[in-house]
Amino acid sequence: MIKCEVCGKELIIPYKCKYCGGYFCVEHHLPEKHNCPGLVRGKWKYEPIQYREKSFIIKPSFKPQSIYRKKLYFSRREIVNLLISIFLVGAIYISNYLFLIISYNRIALILSILIGSILAFILHELAHKFIAINYGLRAEYTTSKMGILLTAISIIPFLPIRIIAPGYVKIISYKYDKSIYGRIALAGPLTNIILAILFILLSKIHHSLMLASLINIDIAFFNIMPFPILDGSHIIKWNIKIWILAMISTLLLWFLCHIIT
Ligand SMILES: [Zn+2]
Ligand SMILES: [Zn+2]
Ligand SMILES: [Zn+2]
CATH class of the missing domain: 4.10.1110 (Zf-an1 domain)
Known part of the structure; x- marks a missing residue:
């Protein structure tokens, strides 16, 4: 029914x-x-x-219906879109590190890659959604056919370029407010920066978790790029100092990861 x-x-x-x-x-x-x-x-x-x-x-x-107001609400369609995207993103990173997985053949590597990429993706998108809802806007994760297609193609191992953009959080608003959109955009990469730091600390427990950190840095870096549509463009329009700070922290983490490894 x-x-x-x-x-x-x-x-x-x-x-x-x-x-x-x-x-x-x-x-x-x-x-x-x-x-x-x-x-x-x-x-x-x-x-x-x-x-x-x-x-x-x-x-x-x-x-708005009180059921939506300041509440995390997921429609069935949104959950399906999230699950499809999680599957694609996980597959991309497994394929990306295929060489490493084959040569070391360790289950811990595969687990770290899956934990890192799935958390990086889902918490990034949910952070956008959560902040948007906090500003009284309605937000829904949605996929695009083109995005899914390009992301699915990127699963092929050993490609020089990968596109990881199966979908985005669509925000229902009546006006483009730089400061609100900037904050909503920042929430995504900031989540990845925090996760990256967390996984660097956790890599003391198991070294392969460093990969989970690298994946988060990868996703943060890609999204901070100041290209239209990407989070970075909204952050720059809002506050260039915060954009520079986000970029520097991401690069520093990247260096840190490679020094430790
Ligand atoms: Zn009804
Ligand atoms: Zn409708
Ligand atoms: Zn984002």
Whole structure:
């Protein structure tokens, strides 16, 4: 039985939202009744009257369902997207270190790579989502067909270039606020920097955990790059000093890892 994505009521006659594709009950089927993520494109152009330049939190033009407000909420579609991405990212790093795995043939290596890459990916994306929700925005992890395709191709071992971008956290907002988007963007790489430090410390327990640290540094570095779409571009637009600081810490960690190894 299909359930309404807002209230969970079992539906005899489900209403499918033509904007987001979700299923809802009679009460919640209108886009404004379920804080529809499909509305983002249309709404982006409009500035709601409630928006004030001085206020820090962007107020949506309609009252979000209390179920969404400041709560981590995952739709089934989002969980599926996360699982597909986790699988791809794990496979990429296994393939990336294939030479090492074959020559040492140690289960600890494989485990470290999987722990490192899966945590690096999922906590990075969740950090974006969590900070966005904290600012009263709705955020959802979503994949793109192109991103999945390029990421899947990158699993092929010994490729010179890899693209690890199966998806991104889509943020539903009405206006681009540099300081809010900058903070949301920073949360991702910062999570990887913290994880990298943690794994360097944990590598005292088992040396192969250094790989988990390197993977986090890799993902932090890639995302801090100041290219459009990437986290780095949002951080630079917000505060260049913080961007430089993030870049320097990532590079320092990279050197540290290679000195210890
Ligand atoms: Zn409902
Ligand atoms: Zn919808
Ligand atoms: Zn990110």
